[in-house]
Amino acid sequence: MSETTFPSQHAPAAPAPIPLREILPWAIFGGLMLLLALYFVGAEQGATSLVPGMYVHEFVHDGRHLLGFPCH
Numbered sequence: 001m002s003e004t005t006f007p008s009q010h011a012p013a014a015p016a017p018i019p020l021r022e023i024l025p026w027a028i029f030g031g032l033m034l035l036l037a038l039y040f041v042g043a044e045q046g047a048t049s050l051v052p053g054m055y056v057h058e059f060v061h062d063g064r065h066l067l068g069f070p071c072h
C-alpha cells in the first residue's frame, strides 16, 4: 500500500496587504488613463475635438456605440 503524505498540513500563508500609500499613485494613474480613454471615446468629436479630422472618432467609433454615446 502506498500512502501519500503532503509536506505541510498548515494553512497557506495569507497574502500581505498592500498599503494605501503604495497603491494610491497607481490608482490615480489608472483613473487618469480611464478618464483619457473616456474622453477619446465619448467626447473627441466636433467642438470638443483636440485632434483635427475624424481619425480618432472613426478609430473609436464602435466603442462609442458599444458604450451608448450619441453618435449619428
Ligand SMILES: [Zn+2]
Pocket: 061, 064, 065, 071, 072
Ligand atoms: Zn456612430
